[in-house]
Amino acid sequence: MAEVSTGLRRSRFRAPTWQQVSYVLRRWPVAPIVILSVLVVVGVFAPFFAPHDPLLTELVERNTPPFWIGVQTEFRLVAQQVDKLSAEDRHKISLRDARKKGFADAKVGETIELTVRPAGSFNHIFGTDQTGRDILSRAIFGARVSLMVTAVSLTSGLVIGVAMGLIAGYADQIFPRWGKHLDEGIMRIVEITFAVPTILVALVIVIVFGKSFIVLLGLLAFVAWNAFPRNVRAEVLSLKTTDYVALAKISGASSFRILFVHIFPGVINTVLVIATLRVGQLILIEAILSFLGAGVQPPKPAWGAMVADGREYLGDAWWIAFFPGMGIFLVVVSLNFLGDWMRDRFDPRLRQLD
Amino acid sequence: MAAADTSEAPVLKVENLRTYFRTRWGEVKAVDGVNFELRKGETLGIVGESGSGKSVTMLSMMRLIPMPPGRIVEGSITLDGEDLLQLSESEMSKIRGSKIALIIQDPMTSLNPVLSIGNQVTEAIRIHQDIPKRSVMEKALEVLRKVNIPAAESRVRDYPHQMSGGMRQRVVGAIGISCQPLVLIADEPTTSLDVTIQAQYLKLLRDLQQESGMSLIFITHDFGIVAKMCDRVAVMYAGRIVEMGTVRDLFNNPSHPYSEALLASVPKMEEDVDRLYAIEGQPPLLHDLPVGCAFADRCQYVMERCREEYPPEFPVAEGHYSACWRLA
Numbered sequence: 001m002a003e004v005s006t007g008l009r010r011s012r013f014r015a016p017t018w019q020q021v022s023y024v025l026r027r028w029p030v031a032p033i034v035i036l037s038v039l040v041v042v043g044v045f046a047p048f049f050a051p052h053d054p055l056l057t058e059l060v061e062r063n064t065p066p067f068w069i070g071v072q073t074e075f076r077l078v079a080q081q082v083d084k085l086s087a088e089d090r091h092k093i094s095l096r097d098a099r100k101k102g103f104a105d106a107k108v109g110e111t112i113e114l115t116v117r118p119a120g121s122f123n124h125i126f127g128t129d130q131t132g133r134d135i136l137s138r139a140i141f142g143a144r145v146s147l148m149v150t151a152v153s154l155t156s157g158l159v160i161g162v163a164m165g166l167i168a169g170y171a172d173q174i175f176p177r178w179g180k181h182l183d184e185g186i187m188r189i190v191e192i193t194f195a196v197p198t199i200l201v202a203l204v205i206v207i208v209f210g211k212s213f214i215v216l217l218g219l220l221a222f223v224a225w226n227a228f229p230r231n232v233r234a235e236v237l238s239l240k241t242t243d244y245v246a247l248a249k250i251s252g253a254s255s256f257r258i259l260f261v262h263i264f265p266g267v268i269n270t271v272l273v274i275a276t277l278r279v280g281q282l283i284l285i286e287a288i289l290s291f292l293g294a295g296v297q298p299p300k301p302a303w304g305a306m307v308a309d310g311r312e313y314l315g316d317a318w319w320i321a322f323f324p325g326m327g328i329f330l331v332v333v334s335l336n337f338l339g340d341w342m343r344d345r346f347d348p349r350l351r352q353l354d
Numbered sequence: 355m356a357a358a359d360t361s362e363a364p365v366l367k368v369e370n371l372r373t374y375f376r377t378r379w380g381e382v383k384a385v386d387g388v389n390f391e392l393r394k395g396e397t398l399g400i401v402g403e404s405g406s407g408k409s410v411t412m413l414s415m416m417r418l419i420p421m422p423p424g425r426i427v428e429g430s431i432t433l434d435g436e437d438l439l440q441l442s443e444s445e446m447s448k449i450r451g452s453k454i455a456l457i458i459q460d461p462m463t464s465l466n467p468v469l470s471i472g473n474q475v476t477e478a479i480r481i482h483q484d485i486p487k488r489s490v491m492e493k494a495l496e497v498l499r500k501v502n503i504p505a506a507e508s509r510v511r512d513y514p515h516q517m518s519g520g521m522r523q524r525v526v527g528a529i530g531i532s533c534q535p536l537v538l539i540a541d542e543p544t545t546s547l548d549v550t551i552q553a554q555y556l557k558l559l560r561d562l563q564q565e566s567g568m569s570l571i572f573i574t575h576d577f578g579i580v581a582k583m584c585d586r587v588a589v590m591y592a593g594r595i596v597e598m599g600t601v602r603d604l605f606n607n608p609s610h611p612y613s614e615a616l617l618a619s620v621p622k623m624e625e626d627v628d629r630l631y632a633i634e635g636q637p638p639l640l641h642d643l644p645v646g647c648a649f650a651d652r653c654q655y656v657m658e659r660c661r662e663e664y665p666p667e668f669p670v671a672e673g674h675y676s677a678c679w680r681l682a
Contacts, residue, residue: 243464251478252451
């Protein structure tokens, strides 16, 4: 065996053309999927990704800026006496203070270069907050809260909401005598919940029942469920008049069988789209409640609470509020884009289009 | 199409069936006293204009009239010795699909787009028969082969949008026959198919009927189909059967003016006419039926008596009767 044809071994891989890349980017929501996957992976494996303990306070390191920001210094004139409240004396520093800051040989009349803020470092990529806690680590653990809210509240809200919608839409078939009233009843309840000012009521409930994560999840589940019944019911109303439901009836299928085998699969598309759009709102409401102090309790990190903490320091240390705020923004926008894309994708009239 | 055995008791007997609908214009008498019998292996054609009550009669037999606004006022429907109108809803759903089945008009919309063909074909079997899960697929294949679906093995996993109209109609037919019903009602099963597919489908139905001995009720507008498929015909007008008889009798000797007019309005190939024949006037409003014969206003032989009293059934020949005062 001397020579083996190398032609067979040639790799089949060819670099994609620009057209192919742009086609994929246009057709699939690449950026939202990437952002949301990062959120999920990082949130689930938070202890693995977080470089520091999110609760550890290191006062020496407090208010460290993100890594790319250099040291900030100011020139001060050393004076014997400084009136700290006077605007004229702002560029001056008293001899005592100068000595305290490490300029042991400072003399009156000299100008010294004072470090106002240390430089950022890769030790704290996104900097630290006012008590010296690592912002990146807190943001990563905060993602967990958002995930938890989504998983628990949305799932329970979805199950309740979809079940209500299915029952409301099909009640007149299951209970011919009084099904209409059941439908009416469910829809009125849904309409009443639309009229409830969620955040106000949430604050009251937190005051009455105390602050706890369970109460928060319950509140958010209550926010989540009412988006579903109306749309699901509308869908059921149109699906139950289709010929294939009639055919199932002709075949002797029971009402429950028709509802779950024939109608429910047709509703899933709508439910998915609503759920995706709802997740964004839930994360937002959780953040608002945490911001208002009714949500996740300190020192546990949550994005909304982090923004609230950083609010006071926006002038000097913008990064405390910026990174968790950016997290909320990216996730909510991604979810909205994804929901929009799914709505177009699942719409049979648009499905054939490019 | 073998001549039905007349000695046996009928499989299905409909007596004095009346189905009314409450509307804002008053009570619509969609079916107003329908009587007929169906023997084992027999094919009955039901013809009539749109709105003459053909489909409502069939839906009443399936107990699928939406109530309200509809209600079955009186009558009895005896299938295999049981009065369907006396059964509870759950007892009735055991009969639907297993003893009496219906093929509905439009094959394009009567299959569920999200379920596979195999799944839908076996639905009735899974509901009515207790068969192990693993043999469901075999059963589906068996049924699909019966209706001549080519490559049934791969088609069971297909979805409705992957099939043509003719195929889908055969699948719908397969659903109808899957539990070997005693009576199969075909409500204009071929109206949305093109003629070659129609012919194939009709032949298929006939073969299936011969094989299983089920009785067939054919609702149609098409006299060609009636002549080819049916043993007997019932002509419906304004919710009643106005004439009933064997296909040969009724086609050769239509004794009700309405049947006569219907047959006259079928274009004939050998005649060259400028204008096709049409029955003058409109069918009566079903919520405001006249006291006498409902056809009187459009009838060329109308007599005074026709407007005063509804005509009883007059025998014309053996098994052929007609509700017209001319025969009195």
